[in-house]
Amino acid sequence: MTSFNIAELKPGIFFSEDLVLDKTFILLNNMIPLSEPLIQALTDWQFTQVFSNGTVQYEKPAEKEEIQEEKIQTAANTTPIPPPVDVTDEINTILNDDTKEAEKTITPISDSEKLEMAENIYNDYLNYTERMFTRFATHKELDIKIISGRIKALCLFMRDNTRYLLRIMQSSIPQNKNFLVSHALRSTALAISIGLQLRIPLNKLIELGISCILHELGMLKLPPQLYMTDRPLTISEKKAVLTHPVLGYDILKSYDFPLSICLGVLEHHEKENSSGYPQKLDGSKISMYAKIISVACTFESMTAKRQYKDPQNSNAAIIELLKNTGNQYDENVVKALLFSLSLFPLGTYVYLSDGKIGISAEVNPADPKNPIVELINETDENGRPKTVQPGGRDLSITRALTDNELADLLKSMPQIKAGLR
Incomplete structure (x- = not known):
């Protein structure tokens, strides 16, 4: 199988055999020309190469010999090559397929x-x-x-x-x-x-x-x-x-x-x-x-x-x-x-400067030293676990709980499962 650099490919070319992204994903049928949206989608996803058992051609390959002569003649006398099939959506959903x-x-x-x-x-x-x-x-x-x-x-x-x-x-x-x-x-x-x-x-x-x-x-x-x-x-x-x-x-x-x-x-x-x-x-x-x-x-x-x-x-x-x-x-x-x-890795139980205890629940990208903290046994008006954002003048993380302190906490609050609510 031959590899082709995406940066060198041009819209409108054909391949004599199917174009593939890997061994399991067929990217383009050999009867369909390469399109600009497909090239752009591959580039956006940071793919650098595609593969084919065939070669680059500038005209549509002949259909397989098994196709009846009548069908070949009919195709030759009718409409030109169909417009390219835009498979951008296929590329954009490949990660989820x-x-x-x-x-x-x-x-x-x-x-x-x-x-x-x-x-x-x-x-x-x-x-x-x-x-x-x-x-x-x-x-x-x-x-x-x-x-x-x-x-x-x-x-x-x-x-x-x-x-x-x-x-x-x-x-x-x-x-x-x-x-x-x-x-x-x-x-x-x-x-x-x-x-x-x-x-x-x-x-x-x-x-x-x-x-x-x-x-x-x-x-x-x-x-x-x-x-x-x-x-x-x-x-x-x-x-x-x-x-x-x-x-x-x-x-x-x-x-x-x-x-x-x-x-x-x-x-x-x-x-x-x-x-x-x-x-x-x-x-x-x-x-x-x-x-x-x-x-x-x-x-x-x-x-x-x-x-x-x-x-x-x-x-x-x-x-x-x-x-x-x-x-x-x-x-x-x-x-x-x-x-x-974060500086207090996710799942770490911490003491806050206001005397409360919470668990590091989410990284704050703007301030990785101070994660978003979920307070123990406190909920908001919708019944969801209440969270706070330390790091300001009024609230900070004092330190992480020791193993013994965490064990005592879990014993005193059996409804809490370490790391889970």
Whole structure:
């Protein structure tokens, strides 16, 4: 299949075979000329190439031989070539085509329902990730088409519901899952949210998500006791663990994953200041997917409970990343994480300067340091949870609640489910 640069295509040309956007989406029938609206729509969606098994032609291709001679003669003696079919609307809805049925059932009417929906979707993806890892470990199966479809659906959901998924992630950390499973999914959600902030096109966002959900796959080639233990590792065991990016890269290459996805896995522990591994690359040589995964999985690791450590306060974790000591992380990626989560990440319970308690519910794009806060057990005149916007002279966020304070709060108000109302 030949690729064609969209910038070089002109309205009115034909292709000898159908024009496609990818292996599953036919863009243009070979009997219809390319139109200016279609070129513009592709450009607007930041596609750079289209594909065809045919060649560019400047006249309408002859119809197939199977068509009866009478039909050919009739067509030749009647009207000229029909006007181009404007498929702009098709391009503008391509991102939704695969999830139309899902969208019918996941359009709730309240924030509470959206949070419950996000929790259900999150748990579904946890189960899927666990099955995927188990299937690879036991049967060496890794289906890029299935993974791509699942990640695409997640990207589409997060495009409109990022704040709900990130909010429930604060409290939805199942203790019965292999930590690699929860780490992979939580990091992927964070990476996708960063990608959305950076305005990464959908096709690249899907690749980023695939790379992130598989970034620890190489660990499955190592003995479980090396990454599941709470004891200090020996020098030789540490060296073995440090090989997991290379092992993951080799696995994905052997299954014909695109190089961009493989490099995200290989380089996710590299650092901007060349202090990372396995190649000690500097920032100019690290792939963008790896830069994003590095920040996402670092924040996830800092804020998640492990057998060998307690979770760090999410507010403290985001501040630590913003400090970027030693210039370890790409500054633009860290800022994108801030704009995704705010300084008090979504789902964080906070004390306000007026003595009230609330939960960080939504990022304020104009002031990411001060998220919109939903007050606990307070509603507005319509019965919806009451929200306030700290940051002014009269109201500010004092600090985040500690784990013990949050546990006491939940005990005293059993109607509250952490992260949900």
